[in-house]
Amino acid sequence: MKPFGYVAAQDSEHAVALLAEYGKGAKLLAGGTDLLADLKLTPHPPPAVMVDISRCADLKGIAITEAGLRIGAMVTHSEIVNSPLIRDTLPALAEAALSIGAVQTRNLGSIAGNLVTCVPSMDSGPTLLALEASVTILGPSGRRTIGLADLFVGPRKTSLAFGEILVEIVIPKRNVGKPTGFQKFGLRKGQALALVNAAASFWAGEGLFTEPTIALGAVAPTVIRAPKAEAYLAGRPVTEDAMAEAGRIAATEAKPITDFRATADYRRDLVAVLVKRALLAAHGRATPNRKDIAS
């Protein structure tokens, strides 16, 4: 790699101060699994200073707080896979984390890194979007909280302003324990990017789709929701036919591209299949009174 400077931030406040101090020449280093590989491959000059936040204690931890399920920005994918709290309340999040890369990259890569890198095929995105997660951002002018959807702007582009860092992801309390399914289709089982990924979440109170949400990855410039498919499901009896129809509607909402991995038509077909499977997986997790336990 071409030479660059390195400084380890003590905590998130320190990281923000360091970014302000070094200005445009600074770059945040989280798990490094994308950034360091990019630096080795790119012809562009490296940042002047790498601000390492991977060991900031205040950016770690998975816990239930007043607001909901809080996942620190620097929590690794492996920590999510192995978290008893996540496996118990939202196993789809653990499934999504387990589908990322391989053990070695999951042990280094962080959830916030996956979100902030903002590639459309990110595997952390769909479940978090379906669960209406918000993200807390810390910058020179303090903290702000935005919906995850508002973080995503385009491929490799987020709404983070320069000098801001993502500090935590929060799944609102009302959705902790909500039955959720995640599906991914790649060309291999290991270390494959998603051709399409999808997540679906709903309560099945009185046998009706209640608060259904559907999110899709790798079929638009960012991870997106499928509002028409959601509206179709809302209030309808929970049946497999309805799930299949929601999949077909979601396929019309996707705007995939054709590239060397797959054609747009193939990806649209995958959306229909994966949305149905994600809904089925969520239904398998739906248990009576679960919402009462969660709230």
Add this chain to the structure above:
Amino acid sequence: MNVTITVNGEVRSASVPPETTLLVLLREHFLLTGAKTGCDVGDCGACTVIVDGKAVNACLMLAGQADGRTVTTIEGLATREGLHPLQKVFEETGALQCGFCGPGVIMSSKALLDEIPNPTTAEIRNALAGNLCRCTGYQKMIEGVHEAAEMLQSTTTPATLATKTPATPALAALPQR
């Protein structure tokens, strides 16, 4: 910058440029060339080492990020008494052919067995998904890890067994790690 790590039980320091990866630190400064430079971008797993109990790609970690941590490389497995069971089994059963991927595969397997002493085939496959081998077809590696697990368990005394944390049965549906 100065970096100090505990590598294979020995505290070692070096003064390196900040862009130095853990892999370069190990290979070029500590002359531990067991971890291999393969793709150098985290795809092949030939550089796999264990940092604080976790298998990682040494090519994707800066030396500075490893400062103060405990690192085990393939050189740390064999003892005066002989090879580690994984090394022994891999050698005897032909689980390696050209051998370039071997140190990475063995370190991934070691990290797995440290966490799950008696893994299922699915857990072994999951643990080795980040280690590319173009010779063997993986089958003998997977059998080898099963065999090494048995060897390690049969040599484990009841006293050391008691200190091991059992896998949580309630969470068995999802593979660990």
